[in-house]
Amino acid sequence: MTSPEAFHGWLGHAPDSAQGKLKWESFTPKPFAPTDIDIKVSHCGICGTDIHTLRSGWGPTHYPVCVGHEIVGHVVRIGSSVTRISIGERIGVGAQAGSCLKDDCEECSSGMENHCAKGFVGTYNGRYPDGNWSFGGYADYVRVPSHFAVKIPGSIPSADAAPMLCGGITVYAPLKKNGAGPGKRVGIVGVGGLGHFGVLFAKALGCDKVVAISRSRSKEKDSISMGADTYIATSEDKNWAKIHQRSLDLIVSTVSSPDMPLSGYLRLLRTNGQFIQVGAPEDKLPAFSAGALIGKGCKIGGSQIGSPREIEEMLRFAADKKVKPWVQQRRMGDVNQAVVDMEAGKARYRYVLVNDDFEDHAKL
Structure with a gap:
């Protein structure tokens, strides 16, 4: 079990991509680091942030962009420094894929990585310190630093866990x-x-x-x-x-x-x-x-999202209290219509994209 050299995803190339004009194309993720993991994406929630970013609503987006930061999948590759995550494990990734993680950072050193002012990197449309850009989960695979991957309790279905991550x-x-x-x-x-x-x-x-x-x-x-x-x-x-x-x-x-x-x-x-x-x-x-x-x-x-520790706490709480979100599953290949429907306010109350057959997506 491993990951390909090039990933594929639904890419936006301009602000009008938010109108259902994403294209299924290949992209090259950041170089694999010893602290990284690769995840084969099974589910990815559609978040309002995705649409704001696709249309450059909060400022200029770096195109091409692959959005999606409510990601659930299974680990297919781990870096040499990764110890707490195993191949094949089901893992989630939320809206953050990087921070400085330095001891002299008040936020990172106290478990508030989501407020790091020195090195915050979004799961997509974010820039790593080496200059590479992050790509999200409307894709077949995603690569992220393992620190920002969280474990999902076995009792929570992947389609329910995905939208919880943001x-x-x-x-x-x-x-x-x-x-x-x-x-x-x-x-x-x-x-x-x-x-x-x-x-x-x-x-x-x-x-x-x-x-x-x-x-x-x-x-x-x-x-x-x-x-x-x-x-x-x-x-x-x-x-x-x-x-x-x-x-x-x-x-x-x-x-x-x-x-x-x-x-x-x-x-x-x-x-x-x-x-x-x-x-x-x-x-x-x-x-x-x-x-x-x-x-x-x-x-x-x-308030802005939460740290990896807080996300895992939330997932444990949701499992214990049997919190079940109202989710509608959509095929990853139908993402363009799903994004349009999301913007039109039709979701009741969260759309989750499901990867079933990557080959079919490339034909759409």
């Missing part, structure tokens, strides 16, 4: 860090790929109350099925901010649109409440009054 950890980490659990009332803004994980994890963490917050009532039934106790539709419920004011200890916002009623969300917080933003709009957040924070001693913060 979507899941993006909400699990701020929930856990900010005290979500018994005695806490938590709101999740946006019931989508990220937000549905927020509802699932908040419920599994034992929060006293879980409130799903969305624009319309179209996702109310789903949210209640996921574990939400209350549902707020901000575009349909009159005086929602007044009716529900001072009712939540923590709000995690997953929306990526700058067009959000932020002042209304802050009104929902109790004294010393916290608002944590994890969605990343391509534009600025709306303005708000400082009084919304001062009057109640509230805080606004942010």
Whole structure:
């Protein structure tokens, strides 16, 4: 069992690739290092970040790019320095493939690699210190430093594990860090790929109350099925901010649109409440009054994915609590339609690409 010299994947060559114009082509991964592993990809989730990157929404993308950072597969090659991972083992890779890992780095030395300011490398569209670019999981194989590969509990199916590696950890980490659990009332803004994980994890963490917050009532039934106790539709419920004011200890916002009623969300917080933003709009957040924070001693913060240690903790928690994401599987060969459907908001609630026959992909 080994990996080929050249990998194949669905490559984007320009911003219009986000419109379903990816091409199945060969690419050369970074040179194999002693600390690297090669993974034969079986599953890869579609993340909103993929679409932002394909269309250069957060800044110029380095094309050609192979996106996908919710990767699950089996190890087919390990470097000479790799000791904790074995050939054939099922492994996951999230949104990060590198950091400086130096002892004098405050973040890396304390288990916060995801906040490393000196050498953060994204799993795709990231540049390694040697100048090579990273390629993601819309592919047959992926090569990554072993430090950023995580082990997946046997009880979690690969299709469920894949979207947890970015979507899941993006909400699990701020929930856990900010005290979500018994005695806490938590709101999740946006019931989508990220937000549905927020509802699932908040419920599994034992929060006293879980409130799903969305624009319309179209996702109310789903949210209640996921574990939400209350549902707020901000575009349909009159005086929602007044009716529900001072009712939540923590709000995690997953929306990526700058067009959000932020002042209304802050009104929902109790004294010393916290608002944590994890969605990343391509534009600025709306303005708000400082009084919304001062009057109640509230805080606004942010959170970015999670470290490998946190991801493995989340996976163990998900296995223990039997957290099951709402996943729709799509063939890797149908990725262009899947990306279009994702952008159109059709996913309920996370698409996962499944590699079944690489030869067929090359014909499409």
